[in-house]
Amino acid sequence: MDDLTTLMRDAVEDVEPTDRRPELREAVAVASRRRFRKTLAGGLLAAAVVVTGVAVTINQTDHDEPEPSGPPRAIDRSHDRRPAYALYYLGDTPQGDRLYREFRDGPGPQTTPAAAISMLQSEPDDPEYRSLWPAGTFSDAQVVGDVIQVEVADPAGVGDLPNGMSPADAELSVDQVIFTVQGAIQQELPVQFTHDGSPLAQVLGVPTSEPLVAHEPVDVLALVSISAPSDRRVVEDYFSANGRASSFEGNVPWELWAPDGTVVRKGTAQSFGWEDRLYPWATGRIDVSDLPPGDYTFVVSTADPSGGTDHFVPTVDTRTVIIK
Secondary structure, eight states, X not given: OOHHHHHHHHHHHTOOOOOOHHHXXXXXXXXXXXXXXXXXXXXXXXXXXXXXXXXXXXXXSTTTOOOTTSSOOOOOOTTTSSOEEEEEEEEOOTTSSEEEEEEEEOSOSSOOHHHHHHHHTSOOSSTTOBOOXXXXXXXXXXXXXXXXXXXXXXXXXXXXXXXXXXXXXXXXXXXXXXXXXXXXXXXXXXXXXXXXXXXOSEETTEEOSSOBOOOOHHHHBOSEEEEESOTTEEEBSEEEEEEEEOOGGGEEEEEEEOTTSOEEEEEEEEOSOOSSSOEEEEEEEEEOTTSXXXXXXXXXXXXXXXXXXXXXXXXXXXXXXEEO
16 A cells, blocks of 8 residues: 555545744754754755645545544555554654654554554654653553453552653653554544553543543644654655644645755645644655665654744654665
8 A cells, every 4th residue: 555545544534935944953853852963954945745646536625524633543454464553652842742653563454452552562663752651561452342441560550640750741641542542443432541450540640540532632642743654664766755734724844854964855745724633644756766875854844834934843753764
């Protein structure tokens, strides 16, 4: 399944240009402390990207509008490989910590909450993401009636708010689990944290005696994120990128950086909305056939609503793309 098809499944399932170099540098410095400490040679110029094919059949009428910020979905690619799980991790944004989504192949033929919660406890593929849950916190997850039960192995270890963790990050970590297990079953069932099948009074200091629902996605997810390509994907001749965003007027600027930080490709993807939820975006095909081999960085960001007149700091997501 190619990346554009992945984008469209995401949409269905989830129901003059200004020079922005200073703002983008600042945002990447926050979001990518370990990966990028380079001076950029190019500016971010907006260039309309027309998404062709099936993408143009989606419009913004009340009847046909996609619902991308509804229940999180795992993309089922079982016809050509193992199904993909949508795993959520914390990451830096100008609004503070928020959740980013990472797709990872897992056991099939159907995605299950047990596999999702197990995979969530491994390190994310993207080094910019993180989880605050100690390894081995969860031992199982399953649907019982109309609730997803997430089994905690050692309640004493995660019951209270840990030293150094903010209440906001504790709430976000609970949402991280809720979105991940809901994505595995593709339903917004409430989530109950349990031990030996009995409800827990609290985890990370968050009351959990009753089943929980997640906060609104637009309030806790990063305002722009990349669904594909995965980090360190190897490409030849071309690749495409897609994800979700709530970005000013639906504009989603992107750049491709060479190993030395030079901007070698740039454009603007267009989403189908922006104010009330996260909407799908896609770049279409990005031709890299003339570029030398190496590790390149694909950067996507939210657009500047001030037109360059304010100290705007965009939300940024990145992926390493290896050109052969």
